[in-house]
Amino acid sequence: MTTVRTARIGVGGPVGSGKTALVEQLISGLGGRGRSVSVITNDLVTAEDAERIRRSGLIDPRRVRAVEAGGCPHTVIREDPSLNLAAMDALEAEFPDTEVILLExxxxNLASTFSRDLVDYWIFVIDAASGDDIPRKRGPGVVRCDLLVVNKIDLAPLAGADLDRLLREARQVRSGRPVVCTNARTGLGTDELIDVLDREVLFV
Structure with a gap:
């Protein structure tokens, strides 16, 4: 029997960009396509995001683990990912059917990046309502991630952001790597996002 290694997908981005809501949409969407999912969340000194996902009813609460960074969030996803690696190993041991681990x-900020020792693929989430100048700032998260998600697209007009300009400039700075628009509150764009993951990660 061939053993398929669990796909480890990172989800990063600024505070308030909608990462946890996007993770919830991914849990639902991947589950709907028959994928077995587990989740790890990272917070500074709380397990708030993990508790939210456990209460969502979308996933067995035992499949959700929390890692407390205790300091700069960069450290546990980039400089020293050992806490997250241990949490992933424990999840895979307890739930060997896991096909995808989502690591939030x-x-x-826009400089957040993931260690390639930690994840196979990483998604960076930005908030369209935070301004259409985000791509022009060329933060490493926006430029280097495997997949850029522009979330809260419904709020862009209310914030005076030009969504078309934001997307155009995002595609320019990303040199052809994928960009997907979402509204994680309603699920808009989730199917397209999972199609990208299927193509680039899950069926590779």
Whole structure:
């Protein structure tokens, strides 16, 4: 029997960009396609995001683990990912059917990046309502991630952000790597997002 290694997908982005809501949509969407999912969340000194996901009813609460960074969120996803690696190993040991582990970073800035020792693929989430100048700032998270998600697209007009300009400039700075628009509150864009994951990670 061939053993398929669990796909480890990081989800990062600034505070308030909608990472946890996106993780919830991914849990539902991947589950709907027959994928077995487990989740790890990172917060500074709480397990708030993990508790939210456990209460969501979308996943067996035992499949959700919390890692407390205790300091800069960059540390446990980039410089020293040992806490997250241990949590992943424990999840895989307890739930060997796991096909996908979603690892949500603690909220950070546009410089947040993941160690390639930790994840196979990483998603960076930005909030369209935070301004259409985000791509022009060329933060490493926006430029280097495998998949950029522009979330809260419904709020862009209310914030005076030009969504078309934001997307155009995002595609320019990303040199052809994928960009997907979402509204994680309603699920808009989730199918397209999972299609990208299927193509680039899960069926590779």
């Amino acid at each position: 970073s603690g909220g950070d």
